[in-house]
Amino acid sequence: MALRDSDPAEVGGYRIEDRLGSGGMGVVYLARSASGRRLAVKVVHGQYADDDEFRTRFRREVAAARQVSGAFTAPVVDADADGPSPWMATLYIPGEDLGTYVRRHGPLPPGRLRDLAAGLAEALRDIHRAGVVHRDLKPANVMLADDGPRVIDFGISRAAEAAGMDALTQTGRVMGTPPFMSPEQFTSPHEVGPATDIFSLGAVLVYAATRRGPFDSPNPWETATRVVEGAPELAGVPDDLLPFVRLCLEKHPKSRPGPDELLHLLREGRLPHPRPEPAPPETEPAPPETEPAPRRRRWWPAAVAATAVLAAVAATTTVLARAGGSEPHRLPAGWHAWHRRAVDPTAENPNTAGPSGPFSRCVLADKALLCAGDGIMAARFSLADGRNVWTRPMDPTPAESTTSGGGTIIGTRPGAVYVYGADDHDIKTGGEDAESRTTHTVQALDPDTGKQLWRTVVSTVTDGVGPETVGAVATPAGVVTAIGDGSDSYALLDAANGKVRWRHRLPESIGDTSGDCLLSGAGGQPYLTCRHMDEDTDRTRTTFTRLDPATGHGRWTVTVKGAQYLFGQVRGHLVLGADPLMDKLTGFTLVDASSHVLTTVRLSTPRNASGAHLVRGTVYLTLTSGSVRAIDPLTGRELWQSNSTVEQPGPPTASAGRLYLASPTGRLAALDLRTGKVTGALPGRDDGDNSGSGLTASAPVLSGDALYVPYGMRAVYSADVHGL
Structure with a gap:
């Protein structure tokens, strides 16, 4: 786009080379730094530059936008909110x-x-973690770079909206782009949160798949009405993405998943049907003077869509409500605090040892908790x-000389949960001695009923050690x-019937020592990790x-020195490290998942730990004393150290703002993700016979x-995190 006579020769010391576009908030230029780096510089229109309140809010939003630096966003490199015309420079993303x-x-x-779905979900995750909501995610704000999509244009519009709310209303402008706006942007614009970006993500994917939006209509009035009340038009969207899109386009914000859940759905192939809109609690009816929700929802499209006729399209942002703010309270319908212990299905068998410890893993599946x-x-x-609907033992008929081992959940898919099974059998070997053999299986169970969908034998051994020591990874296939x-081979068991689709031997140089090779997953992909010992140098x-x-064949392989393990993936990089x-x-x-280039990141102080866990992009080192250290794996920088007061903590779980750690006795601590400060705690419980407290x-x-x-x-108990 050719430059005009009125366009500046430079902005902030960056030489202007071309005009990339213009909109209601300003003009975007292609500029070049002194070192030759290409930038996209957005210069705000003069009517906003003259507003002191706008400048204050713009300065605040630039600070927030600087925090967004994910692999699928365009990072802010420079800005000036105090110049004659406020401007912001981001890295230029070539492409359409x-x-x-x-x-x-x-x-x-x-x-x-x-x-595209994975890239945009990851971009929204990074944006929301920075405390920002985009509010104008649309096809024009998604750049298709060679190495993946980039989300652009956030950090200005919130300031413009707040500064000129009256003027915008008078000229008939609304903030956003109606075909890609969420229902709440029309009905309650002051309560818009991160869920609005999820709705827009679904609309953008429909456009990318069909060349039209899910709510397209001849005029903005009808478009707004369809967004709030109408069903989306999804013909042409690939079948495997339909559940994903439907979840995003749920009318109620509480019914939409977050970015992390969307990424998990894509990686694990778990794309369930949309969740029902939460019903209002029966114990909190609306006051008599409050208009019923259905009538209110029908009134808003008419009032707001009228202003959409003259809508000026602009990117919009808003700061996320932090803990204790205005974020909606999300609890399962009918929830109340509970604690339950699973029924022992073999309790009547006198030869079976009783339970001795807590569950090894719990997951969400089919709107329930499976442990x-x-x-x-x-x-x-x-x-x-907490009702214990069903329980399946590892071994329903254990042998006389052995006891059943621990169970393991491998993963889930829509309508199934993958688990390990182990059946012991006594075999007479002569005289009165009996030898016990264990048949190890991988099974798919119906999460709703516990019914076995399929069962595949993967090994039969006499020492009780099964393939779970090498591991397993759930994939969409x-x-x-x-x-x-x-356990000398690895194979793919078909998701539909458990049949072996391919099978390969583990590397022969490893031998058959268990633990030398491990199967693990990262970034939704399966990896095989193998340790090799050089007999001449004793180096690993x-x-x-x-x-x-x-096919089971390797797509690529990297080799590193020493014994290292795969912690997970962060922003397109595998994170490897020693067992602390x-x-x-x-x-x-760090291994770039695309180029496979290796980078070494050093810690300022070497650390030992009883556990190391990669959660939401941060590595947490835990000690049995309850000490926790947070480390950025991309830089090696220690973010904070804290005493959680939780003895022998297990793997942590994190929300957008807090880290949760629990002990085998049920003691719980909530830590602020930014500072490590303990912000809430619950004591251990004595109602479940905690003889397994050493585990x-x-x-x-x-x-x-x-x-x-x-x-x-x-045993399991449930708590409302807002009560911590």
């Missing part, structure tokens, strides 16, 4: 915006759609009242698991191989504002 691309080339193919461990293959608890009587090296779920329980953690090895607890599970804490012996 999504709207232009779709208009020129048509809808995106399914593979690119899924990549496993200590002889329990899986048990279902109701989220609302099925379960990648160790297999063979010596570790290989990390990205597996292709379709065995060796001091001196730093991390490690599993991670608490968060569903909205309800936290589920495994403790004691096969």
